[in-house]
Every structure is written in C-alpha cells, then in structure tokens.
Amino acid sequence: ETGVTQTPRHLVMGMTNKKSLKCEQHLGHNAMYWYKQSAKKPLELMFVYSLEERVENNSVPSRFSPECPNSSHLFLHLHTLQPEDSALYLCASSQGTSLGDTQYFGPGTRLTVL
Amino acid sequence: SQQGEEDPQALSIQEGENATMNCSYKTSINNLQWYRQNSGRGLVHLILIRSNEREKHSGRLRVTLDTSKKSSSLLITASRAADTASYFCATTNQAGTALIFGKGTTLSVSS
Numbered sequence: 544e545t546g547v548t549q550t551p552r553h554l555v556m557g558m559t560n561k562k563s564l565k566c567e568q569h570l571g572h573n574a575m576y577w578y579k580q581s582a583k584k585p586l587e588l589m590f591v592y593s594l595e596e597r598v599e600n601n602s603v604p605s606r607f608s609p610e611c612p613n614s615s616h617l618f619l620h621l622h623t624l625q626p627e628d629s630a631l632y633l634c635a636s637s638q639g640t641s642l643g644d645t646q647y648f649g650p651g652t653r654l655t656v657l
Numbered sequence: 658s659q660q661g662e663e664d665p666q667a668l669s670i671q672e673g674e675n676a677t678m679n680c681s682y683k684t685s686i687n688n689l690q691w692y693r694q695n696s697g698r699g700l701v702h703l704i705l706i707r708s709n710e711r712e713k714h715s716g717r718l719r720v721t722l723d724t725s726k727k728s729s730s731l732l733i734t735a736s737r738a739a740d741t742a743s744y745f746c747a748t749t750n751q752a753g754t755a756l757i758f759g760k761g762t763t764l765s766v767s768s
Binding site: 545549576585586588591593599631633641647648650651653 | 758
C-alpha cells in the first residue's frame with residue numbers, strides 16, 4: 544500500500560452519465576495529481592494541485608472537472624464522456640511539486656465509457 | 658510533450674538473467690526517476706538519481722545516468738518472475754511542476 548487510495552476501482556458509465564472519481568492520500572502531502580493512462584500511450588498528466596490550488600492543467604477537455612477540497616482529497620468529476628475516455632485514471636500525491644518530487648500512486652480507477 | 662522514452666518497448670528473459678532498460682530524454686534535468694507498474698495497477702517509485710550522480714544502487718537495481726548523452730539505464734540483476742511489470746522513467750516538465758513519463762518497457766520474466 545502506498546498511502547493513496549482511489550474509489551471506485553472499476554467504473555462503467557454511459558456517455559450521458561455523471562460520475563465522480565475519488566482519491567485520498569494519508570501521507571500528509573501537499574500536492575496531488577490526476578493522470579490518464581490509455582493503452583500503448585505514455586501516462587498523460589491531467590491536473591496538478593498544490594496546497595489545494597490548481598497549478599497545472601494540461602489542456603484537458605471540460606468534460607473532466609477536478610476538485611480539491613483539502614490537501615488530502617482530490618476528485619475528478621465526469622460528465623458526457625466519450626468512449627475514447629475509457630482508460631485507467633491514476634491519482635498520485637507528493638510532498639511538493641518542485642523538481643520532480645517522488646510521487647506516490649493510487650491503484651487507479653479503470654473507467655469504461657459505453 | 659514526451660520527455661523520457663524507454664527502450665526496448667518489451668523485454669522477455671528467463672529467471673536469473675539480468676534485465677537492462679534504457680531511457681533517453683530531451684532537455685536538461687535535475688533528477689530522473691524510475692517507476693514500476695504491475696498490470697492495471699498504480700505506479701511504484703523505485704529509485705531517483707540526481708543530475709550530479711552517475712550511478713545509484715538499491716537492492717538488485719542499478720541505475721546509471723549519463724547527462725552528456727541524456728540517457729539513463731535501469732539494470733535489474735538476478736531477475737525473478739515477480740519482476741514482471743512495466744518500467745517507466747520520469748523527468749520533470751519545463752516548469753518543474755510535474756513529472757513526464759515515457760511509454761515504458763514491459764518486462765516479462767519467465768520461470
């Protein structure tokens with residue numbers, strides 16, 4: 544266990560549904576991340592939060608909406624997704640965001656969009 | 658944009674053999690990290706090597722860094738079936754705010 548948990552582990556949703564992914568870290572870290580991992584592609588950084596403020600947004604479509612209510616929790620709200628959004632969504636945390644601090648990953652949520 | 662790129666994409670070896678994976682990157686770095694991912698799971702940090710270091714060891718892992726060639730290698734000695742996983746190198750983006758991962762090397766170790 545890395546100290547980062549994600550729920551749900553698996554999610555199947557239709558294109559008109561609204562769902563949320565949850566991430567929680569128990570490490571006292573100040574930075575949290577969302578990544579998307581699709582087959583045969585590098586991990587794609589989606590969002591970075593440092594001290595609950597968004598510091599990086601890699602041109603992610605607006606159908607993905609992050610929320611960071613406190614330094615321990617991170618959500619990814621999903622609505623009107625497309626089948627190509629099916630992927631493994633990974634959450635990670637680190638002490639800070641400077642100079643590539645070691646990141647601790649959760650187990651991921653396997654998302655399937657029908 | 659992708660910073661690190663691993664080579665080979667896939668590697669199959671027998672238990673007990675050594676496995677070597679390479680990573681090339683494009684811009685100057687402060688450090689380089691290697692991560693491991695078991696199928697469908699999250700990534701686990703293995704080792705970090707700083708730009709002023711040339712070699713680092715951790716158990717059966719040996720990492721080298723050649724900043725003049727912008728490359729790093731990960732050597733796993735005396736491999737085990739449990740080493741079967743994907744291995745990624747990661748460096749920071751230009752802003753220094755996040756890690757950029759390569760596509761990874763998929764290692765299969767058969768017993």
